[in-house]
Amino acid sequence: MNAIILTARLDIAESLRSRWFAFYSLVFGGIIVLLFVFGLTESRILGFTGLSRLLVTYIQLCVAILPIFILITTVRSVAGDREAGVFEYMLSLPVPLYAWFWGKMIGRFLVVFLPVFGAMALAALYAVVRGVGVDWSLFLVYTSLLVSLAWAFLGIGMLISTLARSPDVAQTGAFLVWLTLLLFLDLILLGVMIREQLPLEAIMAIAVANPLQSFRTAAILLFDPQMLVMGPAAYVILDALGRTGYLVFAILYPVVLGTLAAGVGYHLFRRGDLP
Amino acid sequence: MISFANVSKTFKRHKVLDGITLSIETGERVALVGSNGAGKTTLIRCLLGEYLHEGEVTVGGLDPKANRKAVLARVGFVPQIPPPLKMPVGELVNFAAAVCDSDPERIIAMMRSLGLDWDMVRSRPFVKLSGGMKQKTLIAVALGRDADLLIMDEPAANLDPEARHIFFQQLHDRKDRAVMLITSHRLDEVASLVNRVVEMDQGKVALDDRVADDVEMTAKLDCTVRLTRPEPAFAKAMADWRFVSEDGGVSWNGALNGPDRLRFLGVLARYAGLVAGIEMK
Numbered sequence: 001m002n003a004i005i006l007t008a009r010l011d012i013a014e015s016l017r018s019r020w021f022a023f024y025s026l027v028f029g030g031i032i033v034l035l036f037v038f039g040l041t042e043s044r045i046l047g048f049t050g051l052s053r054l055l056v057t058y059i060q061l062c063v064a065i066l067p068i069f070i071l072i073t074t075v076r077s078v079a080g081d082r083e084a085g086v087f088e089y090m091l092s093l094p095v096p097l098y099a100w101f102w103g104k105m106i107g108r109f110l111v112v113f114l115p116v117f118g119a120m121a122l123a124a125l126y127a128v129v130r131g132v133g134v135d136w137s138l139f140l141v142y143t144s145l146l147v148s149l150a151w152a153f154l155g156i157g158m159l160i161s162t163l164a165r166s167p168d169v170a171q172t173g174a175f176l177v178w179l180t181l182l183l184f185l186d187l188i189l190l191g192v193m194i195r196e197q198l199p200l201e202a203i204m205a206i207a208v209a210n211p212l213q214s215f216r217t218a219a220i221l222l223f224d225p226q227m228l229v230m231g232p233a234a235y236v237i238l239d240a241l242g243r244t245g246y247l248v249f250a251i252l253y254p255v256v257l258g259t260l261a262a263g264v265g266y267h268l269f270r271r272g273d274l275p
Numbered sequence: 276m277i278s279f280a281n282v283s284k285t286f287k288r289h290k291v292l293d294g295i296t297l298s299i300e301t302g303e304r305v306a307l308v309g310s311n312g313a314g315k316t317t318l319i320r321c322l323l324g325e326y327l328h329e330g331e332v333t334v335g336g337l338d339p340k341a342n343r344k345a346v347l348a349r350v351g352f353v354p355q356i357p358p359p360l361k362m363p364v365g366e367l368v369n370f371a372a373a374v375c376d377s378d379p380e381r382i383i384a385m386m387r388s389l390g391l392d393w394d395m396v397r398s399r400p401f402v403k404l405s406g407g408m409k410q411k412t413l414i415a416v417a418l419g420r421d422a423d424l425l426i427m428d429e430p431a432a433n434l435d436p437e438a439r440h441i442f443f444q445q446l447h448d449r450k451d452r453a454v455m456l457i458t459s460h461r462l463d464e465v466a467s468l469v470n471r472v473v474e475m476d477q478g479k480v481a482l483d484d485r486v487a488d489d490v491e492m493t494a495k496l497d498c499t500v501r502l503t504r505p506e507p508a509f510a511k512a513m514a515d516w517r518f519v520s521e522d523g524g525v526s527w528n529g530a531l532n533g534p535d536r537l538r539f540l541g542v543l544a545r546y547a548g549l550v551a552g553i554e555m556k
Contacts (some may be wrong), residue, residue: 002373003374006370006373006374010362010366010370013362013366014361014362017361017362017400018361084358084359085354085356085358085359086358086359086360087325088320088325088354088358089352089354089357089358089360089413090358091323091325092323092325092347092350092352092354092426093347093370093371093374093375094343094344094345094346094347094348094350094374094375095374096343096344097343271327272327273320273325273326273327274320274325274326275320275325275326
């Protein structure tokens with residue numbers, strides 16, 4: 001366990017020094033500032049009642065930015081380290097492989113999650129200071145959704161890093177995975193599939209299996225409990241799982257997916273050539 | 276202590292190691308030489324448990340892949356190309372000491388003895404150090420703990436004469452209780468450090484021979500070189516070895532580390548037509 005903490009700490013320190021982390025934090029901090037500047041002003045005109053609308057917009061932006069950020073930075077750093085000879089040296093030290101792999105994953109998770117959460121927490125803090133009501137249960141659900149989304153893509157990123165032997169291949173693979181998941185979002189390929197009258201069960205299975213879609217549907221569910229914007233698909237989801245059931249699924253499923261992907265990655269890492 | 280039994284490794288149908296069988300006992304200092312692509316690095320990676328391979332590799336009877344912690348705790352490794360670690364040197368030292376259950380002060384003391392200013396380098400990113408400083412740091416991490424299997428890839432290449440002397444002294448102190456595997460493209464770089472030479476060629480052992488040497492690794496030799504006439508290019512070469520001349524460049528005097536003799540003679544060979552006499556004692 002000590003070796004996992006040591007590796008995680010090393011990875012966190014390494015990330016905090018890197019330029020991508022500064023840029024990454026700036027992006028999410030910047031989004032919140034922009035939402036305050038434009039969102040709150042507009043809300044006051046309409047009658048501002050809380051942070052819900054701002055958080056909904058923020059979380060919708062997160063689903064677009066967070067996965068690709070996590071995938072690209074993870075595969076670049078892990079596959080890049082391997083190619084540059086960092087693995088050859090660091091793994092000549094008696095650090096257990098499980099500690100190296102999972103320590104990296106945990107360290108990286110904290111690094112990618114904290115700026116996103118930090119920006120959201122700052123927004124909530126600002127609202128509290130200004131005397132605006134914050135729905136803390138909603139805040140908690142959003143946080144959990146972000147945790148599960150970040151973990152899912154981190155796991156997928158670690159798997160791609162293990163499979164690819166060079167940073168270029170890893171980066172291309174990560175981009176393709178992200179693009180595929182993006183294409184299967186409801187408004188793009190799923191819409192086409194519905195129009196082509198494919199079996200509803202198949203379309204729902206694809207939608208539910210896509211962590212981007214499950215995150216997005218849960219986010220919609222939080223501000224639109226009837227999910228009117230989703231059309232008939234909403235009935236299937238609500239009939240099958242109910243609101244709470246779907247939220248539990250949307251939080252747990254990406255965590256399981258990320259852990260499984262990382263688990264397969266670890267298995268391959270342990271069984272293959274390390275450098 | 277180390278055994279390679281019919282070890283082969285193939286990358287994309289290209290056999291990089293081809294049935295290597297070697298046994299190395301405690302007290303042996305082995306020069307692993309061969310040209311680029313001969314299989315030296317691959318053999319070392321198999322020994323470190325970093326590669327899958329055919330055949331069997333054991334260190335003290337243990338498979339390095341299956342017993343990473345137990346085997347690697349005994350290994351001090353200095354790679355040929357320093358890794359581009361962005362972490363500060365202090366962080367590297369602390370991490371290495373922590374995973375090796377060692378005291379970071381030992382590594383720091385070793386760094387100081389090799390001539391590194393710890394207070395200056397501790398907060399500097401490893402990747403920003405000069406080639407010599409990186410080499411000294413990696414050597415200190417390898418030697419600043421109880422490692423009895425030293426695997427070093429051209430370890431002294433970037434070291435200044437004082438640091439080389441300290442380094443040779445450290446190797447000398449461990450020569451009877453450790454195994455040293457020192458790789459190089461050129462035998463003359465490492466010949467004086469070792470008592471056995473294994474030459475690899477196209478993934479096979481081409482030569483396995485013993486070396487007899489009466490000069491201790493820690494020896495310092497007073498050396499005088501006499502020329503038939505002064506030569507500016509020779510003067511420049513001697514300045515690199517910190518030799519001085521008091522008669523306008525005809526006679527040159529200086530001190531040599533015992534293990535550096537062959538390398539020094541290699542330099543003199545380039546001026547063989549000018550050399551009137553050499554004395555080493």
